[in-house]
Amino acid sequence: MFSYFANPERFERLARVVTPWAWGGAAVLFAIGLPWALVISPPDYQQSETVRIMYVHVPSAWLAMAAYAGLGVSSFIYFIWRHNLADLAARALAPAGAVFAALCLVTGALWGRPMWGAWWVWDARLTSMLVLLLLYLGYMALRAAIEDEKLAARAGSILAMAGLINLPIIKFSVDWWNTLHQPASVIRFDGPTIHASKLWPLSVMALAFTALLTALVFSTMRTLILERRAAVLERKREQRLEAEASEGFAE
Amino acid sequence: MSAALALFSRELKLAWAGGGGPAGPAAFNLAALALAPLAIGPDGDTLAAAGPGVIAFAALLATLQPAERLFGEDAADGTLELYALSGAGLATAVLMKTLAFTLAVFWPIAPIAFIAALAYGLEAGPALILSLALLLAAPGLALIAAFAGALAAGLKRAGLLIALIAAPLQVPLLVFAAGAGRAAAEGTGLEGANLMMAAAGSLAALALAPLGAAAALRARLE
Numbered sequence: 315m316f317s318y319f320a321n322p323e324r325f326e327r328l329a330r331v332v333t334p335w336a337w338g339g340a341a342v343l344f345a346i347g348l349p350w351a352l353v354i355s356p357p358d359y360q361q362s363e364t365v366r367i368m369y370v371h372v373p374s375a376w377l378a379m380a381a382y383a384g385l386g387v388s389s390f391i392y393f394i395w396r397h398n399l400a401d402l403a404a405r406a407l408a409p410a411g412a413v414f415a416a417l418c419l420v421t422g423a424l425w426g427r428p429m430w431g432a433w434w435v436w437d438a439r440l441t442s443m444l445v446l447l448l449l450y451l452g453y454m455a456l457r458a459a460i461e462d463e464k465l466a467a468r469a470g471s472i473l474a475m476a477g478l479i480n481l482p483i484i485k486f487s488v489d490w491w492n493t494l495h496q497p498a499s500v501i502r503f504d505g506p507t508i509h510a511s512k513l514w515p516l517s518v519m520a521l522a523f524t525a526l527l528t529a530l531v532f533s534t535m536r537t538l539i540l541e542r543r544a545a546v547l548e549r550k551r552e553q554r555l556e557a558e559a560s561e562g563f564a565e
Numbered sequence: 566m567s568a569a570l571a572l573f574s575r576e577l578k579l580a581w582a583g584g585g586g587p588a589g590p591a592a593f594n595l596a597a598l599a600l601a602p603l604a605i606g607p608d609g610d611t612l613a614a615a616g617p618g619v620i621a622f623a624a625l626l627a628t629l630q631p632a633e634r635l636f637g638e639d640a641a642d643g644t645l646e647l648y649a650l651s652g653a654g655l656a657t658a659v660l661m662k663t664l665a666f667t668l669a670v671f672w673p674i675a676p677i678a679f680i681a682a683l684a685y686g687l688e689a690g691p692a693l694i695l696s697l698a699l700l701l702a703a704p705g706l707a708l709i710a711a712f713a714g715a716l717a718a719g720l721k722r723a724g725l726l727i728a729l730i731a732a733p734l735q736v737p738l739l740v741f742a743a744g745a746g747r748a749a750a751e752g753t754g755l756e757g758a759n760l761m762m763a764a765a766g767s768l769a770a771l772a773l774a775p776l777g778a779a780a781a782l783r784a785r786l787e
Contacts (some may be wrong), residue, residue, distance in 0.1 A: 316578040327692070337614070388767075393780075445733045445736055448732065448733040449733045450730060452726075452729045452730040452732075452733065455726055455729050455730075456716060456726060456730060459717070459720045459722070459723075459726050460720060465784055465785060466786035467714050468781075469781055469784060472716065472777055472780050472781050472784070473716055473730060475777075476712065476734065476773070476777050477733070477734070479773065480733075480734050480737075483737050483766070483769070484733065484734075484736050484737055486737070487736060487737035487741065487762075488736065488740065490740065490741075490744070490762075491740045491744065562708065
């Protein structure tokens with residue numbers, strides 16, 4: 315399957331369909347989810363209105379983690395099979411995931427101030443998310459520091475895979491270190507403990523964020539492909555001009 | 566194996582004598598530990614409570630400090646190419662080099678931790694546990710720093726990049742090493758578990774970091 319979509323032509327055909335649908339889907343889902351989550355849904359009996367932050371906070375956290383998983387998997391595919399598109403996917407996923415991680419931390423701080431009485435507490439989940447953000451930043455800084463594009467891709471893929479292996483260990487060590495954050499309440503074996511009046515808008519918001527990430531990744535990948543193509547054309551033009559100039563000298 | 570041993574003894578001699586040997590990171594470690602109380606304040610209880618964490622953190626910084634020259638010089642002068650051709654394999658070369666470097670350059674971390682822990686007001690027992698924890702964690706910290714150093718070898722401003730790459734990966738070792746010292750100081754009885762986890766972290770780094778670093782260096786040679 316990876317090899318099938320490694321063909322840029324085939325990817326372009328897929329992307330041409332997926333990109334507008336993802337953007338459109340994100341727009342529609344946000345149009346439904348934002349008013350539902352931020353205005354219509356009932357306030358919480360304990361957290362009152364501040365519960366609405368959760369509708370942005372939780373999907374950002376999910377997507378930040380999902381994007382890192384995607385980054386690790388596409389890095390693996392690139393490292394083993396050297397499919398350029400996998401590298402482009404990794405390049406597109408990193409900044410998007412970093413923004414989601416940052417959004418998760420900021421909304422968490424805004425929620426923590428009224429609920430916990432502090433902007434920031436050194437709790438296990440917050441700290442893991444902060445470390446995840448650092449992993450994203452390290453990945454992007456490494457890629458930005460290496461000028462050679464192939465080498466940047468190789469080094470980046472190695473770092474992303476190392477981060478993916480390390481992430482569960484970091485998570486475990488930080489859990490070991492301290493736990494204050496409420497335990498997961500949606501994805502559990504015995505079904506969600508969150509009330510349906512909140513679960514529905516949360517689901518719509520999660521889908522909206524997913525559609526947004528998909529749209530961002532596909533758009534960025536297409537832009538990167540076009541950039542590369544433009545660079546090749548530019549180089550060809552320069553070569554032609556040089557050849558013409560040297561012919562002119564010969565005459 | 567003889568190639569690996571030859572590599573080990575060469576790197577050991579170079580790390581011991583060249584570039585000041587253990588003096589640079591040890592001085593850096595000591596400076597960090599001397600400055601921290603000036604920032605925290607002279608209150609004995611606060612210092613004793615913060616001690617294990619500050620000392621483990623200073624040890625982490627000390628392992629990051631020489632990571633830039635670990636592979637940076639080898640990449641610049643062609644030693645890497647020779648290692649890749651040596652028949653021992655790049656991963657073995659990385660492993661031998663990092664272990665030799667840890668042995669020659671990072672050995673002061675444990676004694677410094679012991680003395681600093683006493684200076685921060687910990688009892689001798691917890692100080693010894695903390696020192697042992699850092700002895701166990703130091704190879705792992707060094708291997709992760711070496712992995713980051715291999716990724717950033719030969720780049721401009723590699724030092725900053727190495728810190729940014731290595732720091733999140735070193736989180737578990739920092740947690741367990743400092744945790745062992747804290748558990749011993751607070752008497753929670755968890756120091757044994759923390760020591761084992763620190764050793765496990767070092768062993769995991771021992772298994773994975775040389776492969777990752779070798780892959781990074783090979784990408785540079787192609």
